Amino acid sequence: xxxxxxxxxxKKFKQVVIAQEMNLQIRDGSFSVIFxxxxxxxxxxxxxxxxxxxxxxxxxxxxxxxxxKVSAADRNIGYVPQSFALYPHYSVFDNIAYPxxxxxxRRVDYTSVVEQVAQQLQITHLLQKKPDQCSGGEKQRVxxxxxxxxxxxxxxxxxxxxxxxxxxxxxLFDDLRxxxxxxxxxxxxxxxxxxxxxxxxxxIHVLDGGQIIExxxxxxxxxxxxxxxxxxxxxxxxxxxxxxxxxxxHCVVGNLRFPLEMNGNSAHAGESRVAVRxxxxxxxxSSGSGFLTAPAEITLVEDLGGDLHVYLAxxxxxxxxxxxxxxxxLLTEGSATIGIHPRHMRVYDAASGQYIGxxxx
Amino acid sequence: MATEIRMEKLRCxxxxxxxxxxxxxxxxxxxxxxxxxxSGCGKTTxxxxxxxxxxxxxxxxxxxxxxxxxLTPSERxxxxxFQYPVVYRGTTLFQNVELPLKRDKSVSxxxxxxxxxxxxxxxxxxxxxxxDVAALDNATxxxxxxxxxxxxxxxxxxxxxxxxxxxxxxxxxxxQALKELVKQHSQTIIYVTHDQTEAMTLADEIALMxxxxxxxxxxxxxxxxxxxxxxxxxxxxxxxxxxxxxPLTTHDGGLALGAPLFRQLIRLPxxxxxxxxxxxxxxxxxxxxEETPQSVSGQVLRSALVIGGQYxxxxxxxxxxxxxxxxxxxxxEAGAIIPVNCPLPxxxxxxxSGERLDVTLT
Numbered sequence: 001x002x003x004x005x006x007x008x009x010x011k012k013f014k015q016v017v018i019a020q021e022m023n024l025q026i027r028d029g030s031f032s033v034i035f036x037x038x039x040x041x042x043x044x045x046x047x048x049x050x051x052x053x054x055x056x057x058x059x060x061x062x063x064x065x066x067x068x069k070v071s072a073a074d075r076n077i078g079y080v081p082q083s084f085a086l087y088p089h090y091s092v093f094d095n096i097a098y099p100x101x102x103x104x105x106r107r108v109d110y111t112s113v114v115e116q117v118a119q120q121l122q123i124t125h126l127l128q129k130k131p132d133q134c135s136g137g138e139k140q141r142v143x144x145x146x147x148x149x150x151x152x153x154x155x156x157x158x159x160x161x162x163x164x165x166x167x168x169x170x171x172l173f174d175d176l177r178x179x180x181x182x183x184x185x186x187x188x189x190x191x192x193x194x195x196x197x198x199x200x201x202x203x204i205h206v207l208d209g210g211q212i213i214e215x216x217x218x219x220x221x222x223x224x225x226x227x228x229x230x231x232x233x234x235x236x237x238x239x240x241x242x243x244x245x246x247x248x249x250h251c252v253v254g255n256l257r258f259p260l261e262m263n264g265n266s267a268h269a270g271e272s273r274v275a276v277r278x279x280x281x282x283x284x285x286s287s288g289s290g291f292l293t294a295p296a297e298i299t300l301v302e303d304l305g306g307d308l309h310v311y312l313a314x315x316x317x318x319x320x321x322x323x324x325x326x327x328x329x330l331l332t333e334g335s336a337t338i339g340i341h342p343r344h345m346r347v348y349d350a351a352s353g354q355y356i357g358x359x360x361x
Numbered sequence: 362m363a364t365e366i367r368m369e370k371l372r373c374x375x376x377x378x379x380x381x382x383x384x385x386x387x388x389x390x391x392x393x394x395x396x397x398x399x400s401g402c403g404k405t406t407x408x409x410x411x412x413x414x415x416x417x418x419x420x421x422x423x424x425x426x427x428x429x430x431x432l433t434p435s436e437r438x439x440x441x442x443f444q445y446p447v448v449y450r451g452t453t454l455f456q457n458v459e460l461p462l463k464r465d466k467s468v469s470x471x472x473x474x475x476x477x478x479x480x481x482x483x484x485x486x487x488x489x490x491x492x493d494v495a496a497l498d499n500a501t502x503x504x505x506x507x508x509x510x511x512x513x514x515x516x517x518x519x520x521x522x523x524x525x526x527x528x529x530x531x532x533x534x535x536x537q538a539l540k541e542l543v544k545q546h547s548q549t550i551i552y553v554t555h556d557q558t559e560a561m562t563l564a565d566e567i568a569l570m571x572x573x574x575x576x577x578x579x580x581x582x583x584x585x586x587x588x589x590x591x592x593x594x595x596x597x598x599x600x601x602x603x604x605x606x607x608p609l610t611t612h613d614g615g616l617a618l619g620a621p622l623f624r625q626l627i628r629l630p631x632x633x634x635x636x637x638x639x640x641x642x643x644x645x646x647x648x649x650x651e652e653t654p655q656s657v658s659g660q661v662l663r664s665a666l667v668i669g670g671q672y673x674x675x676x677x678x679x680x681x682x683x684x685x686x687x688x689x690x691x692x693x694e695a696g697a698i699i700p701v702n703c704p705l706p707x708x709x710x711x712x713x714s715g716e717r718l719d720v721t722l723t
Contacts, residue, residue, distance in 0.1 A: 306645035
């Protein structure tokens with residue numbers, strides 16, 4: 001079932017196109033991430049959903065109902081803002097209770113609700129404290145508690161983990177997924193962080209250039225992206241995208257040439273983009289294993305513990321590779337050979353960004 | 362000449378809060394030591410004391426044989442690079458780098474020119490030499506600040522999270538530049554960061570800090586593979602080590618450990634006074650889906666895509682949850698029952714209070 005729908009929604013914000021006849025569908029009970037680079041208008045999009053802003057054109061349906069004439073106060077959506085945005089002079093209890101106070105709920109009626117939410121988020125011991133007496137992670141929980149205190153099944157989380165240190169984020173990833181399951185609610189979550197998106201999302205909606213360019217379950221969008229921008233944006237380290245040329249069922253990238261397994265139109269020809277995930281770029285591969293090879297320069301090796309993140313230059317083009325940190329030979333800056341297996345090259349049309357096919361051995 | 366930094370019972374307290382707690386240690390000359398730890402661990406206070414920006418509550422600091430505890434920052438002959446680039450606006454990039462050298466009367470004008478040019482060259486800044494620093498972006502200004510600190514050739518350079526506030530692409534450039542500089546110059550470098558990747562990438566040695574103390578010091582790989590405490594295992598790694606408490610049982614007249622992570626009992630040498638141990642294993646060392654004599658059954662809770670298309674799989678074994686990071690193209694389905702294997706050479710044992718136990722499992 002669809003709990004939220006955008007139909008041909010257009011919106012400009014300060015002359016910048018945020019949405020251009022955008023269509024979007026959010027499944028009921030899903031953890032849906034709207035993923036886009038910084039500055040693509042994710043927060044504005046959320047304001048359209050909460051009713052704090054109106055679309056220039058098009059319609060928004062919430063729980064099957066057209067929202068055109070429904071005010072923000074009547075939409076019944078939980079909201080967790082980007083920065084904590086807690087009231088410093090209120091106790092944690094009153095911060096959490098605030099949305100209920102606004103709705104005119106009496107203290108005797110909301111006390112147990114606040115306590116229940118606090119218990120769920122394991123912040124009962126903080127209720128009488130002021131926000132300043134809480135750690136960063138605790139503040140985040142208070143902000144989330146305030147967002148979920150309303151009796152609603154739809155929550156909007158506007159990049160809520162941004163700026164937190166990564167050990168804390170690590171813990172909150174688990175918490176957020178669990179929280180959504182426990183509440184049986186729909187989470188509509190925005191971020192520009194690809195790893196956060198992959199870890200949290202059940203459904204991903206990729207926002208780029210005022211459009212949702214691709215939508216689908218997480219593994220599908222990661223492994224079989226239909227749009228080159230999805231492949232480029234959704235993943236860490238960065239996907240390598242190189243210019244290529246498709247002709248006679250083959251693709252040519254620099255000095256490399258490989259046959260293509262076409263997706264549909266086998267006569268397709270012209271300029272293309274060839275995308276390769278960093279884990280599929282081998283460094284000094286063993287010969288005779290079907291790899292296409294080229295000489296490159298290693299410019300930096302980052303030690304991530306379990307993996308090595310390797311930055312390379314192929315002629316002048318920067319490339320990134322991720323290899324397991326188990327190689328006995330120490331990898332250092334200097335010249336190297338890179339190898340790519342043709343089946344790991346996904347080829348896209350340069351003009352439309354649409355998927356054409358992938359290499360075969 | 363570069364020189365070592367020696368601290369003797371160095372302590373700094375703010376009221377009842379002890380920021381740096383009796384540290385006695387030597388940071389070796391001509392090498393990069395990264396002070397790594399979470400916010401509030403005392404790393405910045407320690408660095409500020411080395412710089413002379415913060416008076417210790419007690420203890421001594423020596424640069425080589427020279428006692429510097431009471432010296433002002435300018436008397437210590439150190440270079441410093443801060444989180445936010447400090448540049449002199451209204452001057453060119455060249456002048457920015459040259460300025461501290463001008464104050465040093467022992468450096469001739471030709472030598473000065475040569476040094477500035479060489480450092481700008483190695484930081485890839487030569488083409489910007491005559492630009493006003495005010496017109497440069499944040500990352501380039503930070504490079505200028507680095508160049509200025511290095512050009513003076515002080516015996517010691519202190520870096521305080523120098524790349525925290527530059528954007529992602531510039532970070533890589535700055536890291537490359539720093540690595541290159543370190544290679545070319547043989548100064549003693551102390552580098553403060555909360556970012557483990559930065560520390561693991563740039564450091565000769567990492568000094569891991571927790572609650573005002575240096576809890577472990579060693580080369581990056583050693584810290585990662587052989588943490589001497591539960592804290593180290595947790596802090597390094599993304600995610601950190603799994604820790605699972607195991608009761609010790611008596612077996613064949615000795616101590617042994619088994620469930621939940623091991624099917625067969627593993628004999629242990631005598632561990633005095635312990636009823637249980639904490640088993641630690643890194644997520645990337647846990648093996649899933651391969652039946653072995655030692656594997657146990659686990660139920661997949663969920664698989665999440667993480668770095669480089671690997672799956673971070675949460676598996677429930679009895680009452681505990683273990684995370685495994687594995688490279689494969691299809692996830693394990695939630696609910697599936699699969700064998701979970703923790704290879705013994707990758708298992709580290711810790712006491713219930715979190716210290717590493719010197720025990721090899723066979």
